[in-house]
Amino acid sequence: MSFDEKIAALIQRLPKLVDHLETEEATKNALIMPFIAALGYDIFNPQEVIPEFTADVGTKKGEKVDYAILSNGEVILIFECKKAGTDLGQAEKSQLFRYFSVTKARIAVLTNGTQYYFYSDLEASNKMDSRSFLELDLEDPRPHTLQEVKKLAKDNFDLERILSTASELKYTSAIKKVLSEQYDSPDEEFCKYFFSKTNPGGRFVGNAKESFMPLVKKALNQFVSEKINDRLRSALEPEGKEADPEVESPIEEEVVTSNIVTTEEELEAFRIIRAIVTKVIDPERVAYRDVKTYMSILFDDNNRKPVCRLWFNSRQKYLGTFDADRNETKNPIENLSDIYQYGEQIVAAVQRYIS
Template identity: 50%
Template structure:
């Protein structure tokens, strides 16, 4: 698999298994060792590459240990400190002490889902207080993938990533700040945006009046931007159309070829596209993600392998007023609908989705 596919596969594993992880050792085994091996490409069983429980004596303290040290040519390049997956990453004081007594230029603090990467931009051989890169497997930022790839065994480029670290640090921090303000606008931002549209004095009453308006406007703006991008991606001339099987049918054959070419008035919803992305993320553990395609119909949303109507992977039945369903296919391509209450419920059928893709490949 390609680097991005391996990263997505690990992200899916973390999403499916994190609720079952109860100890720090389980976090290491289930999430962090696969990150070191399958994503970064280092052999976790080769002590010339990865040293678990690496001893890092600090001052008068002896026997201090770091969870993992990654070596290249006998020199420590990265230190990794692990926390229980259910814990929020808040401080890196222990890692800060270790960093100063090794040759490492990169330090990582992680709970298996969120990875904070540090270096020594502010002072040589002293770990910065803030990370230059934050990788969240639950919300992957594709712009960070090329930088993360520089830390892999195959493409290790310490100089390049350290040179880019300052920009990454501040751009990432600004993006996270903007995201926080979209969720809950800071008083300064409320005042600034209000001053653009309101000429009166900015009193406490005006602040209280405009804060929910600013929050609503920000959310609508973001939604409009997403919808514009989707319209561009899907084409302004309308969507590829398919005619649905009867809504009441529980078992049905795959989409008919004639139906796939028929133009009908179909509205593809954002929720259907989000569901498609989840199915795509699941299936990309078996095939390249670009092979997973979708076609919409009046009463269902079809997800296909190789954009081939004879290779249906799943159907999303989201057009009903209340209950949503995901349609899954057996070896004879008969569809069975399974009720879901939220998009995350699709992950419960990850095994069936992968099995269907593997069957087409075989």
């Protein structure tokens, strides 16, 4: 199984597991070890993964980091693990900070099994930064973040490439966090900036401030909504220009032609979908049939039981999902990881055929 398949399977299992993980060891076994395995490292091979790795700090002996990941005998990643649900605050980060300075690893991970914070030494050599350069939440996975995490996988690991993008990721993540906070509740300084731009020479005090601050929040909401609508309109525009006869019925017989080319990208998406349905059926019961304009994902290889469709033959890619009446909705996607967002619809389609 690929990284995408393994991560998809782990994400699908989370709801059933998280509430039952009452210890750190249970969290390691159920969530963190599978995560490390998803990155391609053999968790049972001490030449690749060492649990309880000795990381003595000065005169303080017996210090151990939960997992050290090795490549060619050198430590490249360290994991400090906490029980599921633990708030990964300053105390937990301080412990990892100490371990970082006594190993050769340039990447350190602090995790509670669902949240993963990735650190490096971008500001001072061999001194872990106070702020992570990447954050992954498996309960709310973002496709772009998953693609960055994938670079840490055994087959993809290139330290120089990772570090070259880590600085950019660190600041873009921080900027997005600030924007998110301001979007939810714009503060006075933020509102004052827009006031000065729209009211040159005006004074941001009293009634002017009181009346203007709610307008900033309202304008932000409208701006984001308009941008989303513009993007959706642009993505869906080709559908109105050229009707595709194959879209009309999700259960019509598909005609195979000699011009069909099944791409590796389509096969990778198919593997992700198989991983998503593992919690309800044997993934072998999901098959695909490729036609000229799309790939059908089918339950029991039955053309009258569509699970979803892959529309990957144009610049804008879509994942087609089906409702209870087998009406198809074409959802625009940018990356294969976006498929995770439609896991519920995919599982629901399979469950309808089971029942």
